[in-house]
Amino acid sequence: MITKEEVEHVGWLARIEIDAKESDAYAEKLNSVLGYFGQLDEVDTEGVEPTYHVADIVNVFRKDEVTGSMPQEEVLANTEHKQEGNFKAPKIM
Amino acid sequence: MVYENPDGVRIGLEVHVQLNKLNTKLFCGCSTKYHDSEPNTHVCPVCLGLPGSLPVINEKAVEYAIKIGLALNCSIVEQTQFHRKNYYYPDLPKGFQTTQYDFPIAGEGKIIIEGEDGEHVVGITRAHMEEDPGRLQHMGSIDKSKGTLINYNRSGMTLIEIVSEPDMRSPKEARRYLDKLRSILDYLDVFDGDLEGAMRVDANVSVHWGDRVEVKNISSFKGAERALLYEIMRQKNHIRRGGEITMETRHFDEARGVTISMRTKEEEHDYRYFPEPDLVPLRVADRVPKVRETLPELPDAKRERFMEQYGLGETHARALTTEIKVANFFEEVAEKVDPKDAAVWVSDILKGELNYRELSIDAFTVEDIVAVVELVTGNKVTEQSGVEIIRTVLDDGGKPQDIVEKKGLLKVEDDIVATAVEEAIAENPEAVADYLGGKEKSLNFIVGKVMQKTKGRADAREAREKVLAKLKE
Ligand SMILES: [Zn+2]
Numbered sequence: 001m002i003t004k005e006e007v008e009h010v011g012w013l014a015r016i017e018i019d020a021k022e023s024d025a026y027a028e029k030l031n032s033v034l035g036y037f038g039q040l041d042e043v044d045t046e047g048v049e050p051t052y053h054v055a056d057i058v059n060v061f062r063k064d065e066v067t068g069s070m071p072q073e074e075v076l077a078n079t080e081h082k083q084e085g086n087f088k089a090p091k092i093m
Numbered sequence: 094m095v096y097e098n099p100d101g102v103r104i105g106l107e108v109h110v111q112l113n114k115l116n117t118k119l120f121c122g123c124s125t126k127y128h129d130s131e132p133n134t135h136v137c138p139v140c141l142g143l144p145g146s147l148p149v150i151n152e153k154a155v156e157y158a159i160k161i162g163l164a165l166n167c168s169i170v171e172q173t174q175f176h177r178k179n180y181y182y183p184d185l186p187k188g189f190q191t192t193q194y195d196f197p198i199a200g201e202g203k204i205i206i207e208g209e210d211g212e213h214v215v216g217i218t219r220a221h222m223e224e225d226p227g228r229l230q231h232m233g234s235i236d237k238s239k240g241t242l243i244n245y246n247r248s249g250m251t252l253i254e255i256v257s258e259p260d261m262r263s264p265k266e267a268r269r270y271l272d273k274l275r276s277i278l279d280y281l282d283v284f285d286g287d288l289e290g291a292m293r294v295d296a297n298v299s300v301h302w303g304d305r306v307e308v309k310n311i312s313s314f315k316g317a318e319r320a321l322l323y324e325i326m327r328q329k330n331h332i333r334r335g336g337e338i339t340m341e342t343r344h345f346d347e348a349r350g351v352t353i354s355m356r357t358k359e360e361e362h363d364y365r366y367f368p369e370p371d372l373v374p375l376r377v378a379d380r381v382p383k384v385r386e387t388l389p390e391l392p393d394a395k396r397e398r399f400m401e402q403y404g405l406g407e408t409h410a411r412a413l414t415t416e417i418k419v420a421n422f423f424e425e426v427a428e429k430v431d432p433k434d435a436a437v438w439v440s441d442i443l444k445g446e447l448n449y450r451e452l453s454i455d456a457f458t459v460e461d462i463v464a465v466v467e468l469v470t471g472n473k474v475t476e477q478s479g480v481e482i483i484r485t486v487l488d489d490g491g492k493p494q495d496i497v498e499k500k501g502l503l504k505v506e507d508d509i510v511a512t513a514v515e516e517a518i519a520e521n522p523e524a525v526a527d528y529l530g531g532k533e534k535s536l537n538f539i540v541g542k543v544m545q546k547t548k549g550r551a552d553a554r555e556a557r558e559k560v561l562a563k564l565k566e
Contacts, residue, residue: 013363015181052174052368058376061152064115067122068137075133075141075245085132086242089183092229 002030096209098262101301102325105218105259106267106317108274109252109293111225112157114284118249119224120148120191120372125250128288132244140224140249142187148371150175154251155198157283158222159377159384161253162199164277164391165217169381173198174374175222176366183243184226192223194366198377204277205393206269207411209262215270216258225250247290259297259305264321267296271314272415276392280417296321299338300328307342308352320345324352395420403432412440418454419444425459430466438466438479446483461486464493475552478502505550510543513551514559517542528564536560 004023007030011018018026072085081088113125121139138146162169176194202217227248231238255274261267271294275286284291294317299305308324311317328338343352390398392414399410399420413423413436426435443462447454462483469479474497485496497503517539518525528535536557543556 009363013179013181013365053370053373055373058172058374060149060373061155062117062122062149064117064151064153065122066117066124069123069135070137070141072131072134075136083240083242085134086230086244087133087183089229089241089243091231091238092183092241 002027002034094210096262098209100325100329101299101303102262103259103299103302103305104261104264104267104321105297105305106257106261106270107295107297108255108257108271109225109295110161110255110278110284111288111291111293112154112251112253112284113288113291114282115151115154115157115251117151119151119154119222119251120249123249127246130246132242132246135246136248141245142185148191148369150372150375151251154222155375155377156380156384157251157281158198158220158253159381160281160388161255161278161283162202162220163381163385163388164281165199165202165204165220165255167199167202167217167220169377170196170198170200171378172196172374172376175369175372177369178223178364178366180364182226183241184229185224185248186227186245190224190226191369191372193221197221198375204257204270204273206266206273208266208269213260213266215260215266218256218258220253220255223252223254224248225252259299264318264325267321268314268318271317273392275314276415276417280389280391282389282417296324298324298328300325301332303328303332303338304340306338306340306352308345309342309355310345310347312347316345316347319350320352323350327352389417399423403427403436405432405436409436409440412444416454422454422459426462426466429459429463430470434466434470435462438462438469442480443483446480446487450487452487456487457483461493468493468497472504473497474502474504475550477553478504478550501548501550503550504552505547510547510551510556510559513543513546514556514563516546518560518563525564 004020004027007023007026008018011023076082076085076087079087115125117123118125118140121137123135123137123140125135127135139148159169173193173196175191177189178192178194179189181188197219199217199220201219204215204217206213206215225247227243227245230242230244232240232242257270261270271292275292278284278292279286286292292314294311294314296308296311296317297305298308298321306324306328308320311320324343331338342355344355345352395414396407396410399405399414400407403410405413414420419439423435423439426439429435439462443457444454447456450456465479465482468474468482469476474482478497481500481502482493482496485491485500486493491499521539521542524535524538528539539560540553540557543560544551544553547556
């Protein structure tokens with residue numbers, strides 16, 4: 001069971017503000033999702049290799065060759081907060 | 094002698110090594126040569142974490158990681174994969190760091206260092222691959238900061254994080270471990286340790302077998318030793334005053350030489366790792382034999398060989414094999430002159446002069462040091478003149494032979510010295526009488542006169558011996 005406190009904690013980790021009213025609703029919804037996982041848990045997986053990736057392939061590589069970067073203006077195009085070629089964020093400790 | 098470790102000190106180190114000799118970053122084709130570039134000029138949709146971008150692993154980075162693992166005597170994992178380590182901090186624009194979690198590419202290994210009581214084994218817990226975050230720069234001082242500037246040029250660079258066991262028992266051993274690690278990595282030619290940010294250190298320290306404190310933000314090896322000395326003293330004092338050491342993270346303030354508590358919220362360590370769905374797993378086991386073939390002779394093996402092949406003592410062999418460049422330089426010199434002379438001149442004299450000037454071995458040529466050694470061993474110039482030639486080459490340039498001529502360093506012939514001795518004695522009867530009367534200092538006066546007459550080209554020790562012999566006649 002997911003509690004209201006856990007919802008608030010997860011919200012904090014994701015930097016999403018969740019107020020008390022919402023956290024009740026989210027807890028209920030998340031618990032119903034978790035319920036489905038509970039059903040999956042009932043399947044007997046004895047002797048089955050864990051799957052980390054849905055595609056059954058390994059070792060997709062790239063050669064160590066430079067393919068280039070974006071121009072600085074383009075890199076900063078999505079922000080209004082910039083200074084001397086840098087992104088600018090509020091003060092961070 | 095066994096080191097008692099009176100304060101029960103245990104130090105473990107986490108070292109982040111940036112593989113800056115790769116051409117490209119870990120997951121994208123951005124160039125790694127950003128060090129002298131404008132901010133945010135070496136970034137692309139992948140390292141900027143733009144929606145829809147897809148990372149692809151740099152094959153060479155994997156090869157280098159295996160190489161490092163093997164050099165640290167680690168087991169290499171059969172299969173590995175990347176995880177997302179989730180946290181919100183603007184040094185990574187994606188909201189997570191792509192790193193390895195439950196299957197680090199390299200498992201347990203070890204490094205042998207010169208410990209407090211001889212050879213000491215430091216265990217390696219693991220070494221894993223991850224991406225470097227971007228660089229944050231506070232505007233103004235940290236407490237009055239008006240904002241933070243973010244440069245993502247570094248973001249996505251390949252890092253290998255090497256985690257040691259808490260096997261070091263003093264700051265000195267920690268320093269030795271870092272030096273040895275650097276030496277091994279130099280041998281492997283996977284990174285340029287002189288580039289800014291190439292090696293970054295976090296330490297965990299405990300005393301009296303107590304809880305460990307993590308010390309972050311150590312930016313140099315010298316800094317590591319200072320931070321550890323301070324932190325050990327702080328913990329000991331705290332316990333002496335009846336306090337208790339609890340797990341915490343502290344920040345090293347390099348300027349003040351102190352560690353400061355960060356008082357971070359515990360929640361921040363809730364990283365919710367999960368497998369990176371954009372990257373397929375890596376099967377590395379089959380690649381290991383091929384990478385093993387590319388491993389060079391490593392420092393320990395080279396040291397042993399130098400002792401055996403060239404008849405060097407351990408101190409010389411160690412000093413000459415710490416840096417691969419110096420080792421190669423020495424071997425070239427040892428082909429041309431007696432290896433023992435080569436060891437003395439390269440390790441004791443040339444390295445000393447280079448260190449004093451903060452220069453690397455690249456500042457001197459094999460040809461020049463061979464010329465100097467030949468001049469000295471051929472009795473053409475004195476040892477002091479040999480040193481002077483090296484200094485002149487380093488400070489003013491020029492070739493040893495020309496310097497000898499220009500400075501008139503050729504050792505004077507024996508008969509000239511003999512004449513000078515006779516003259517000095519004949520012209521200074523008072524000093525001779527004083528010396529014979531028991532005034533030792535007067536001998537120096539006479540020797541000084543000999544040196545004056547030969548314009549300093551006589552060997553001072555030889556001149557002294559000759560004066561003494563003459564006075565005894
Ligand atoms: Zn990129």
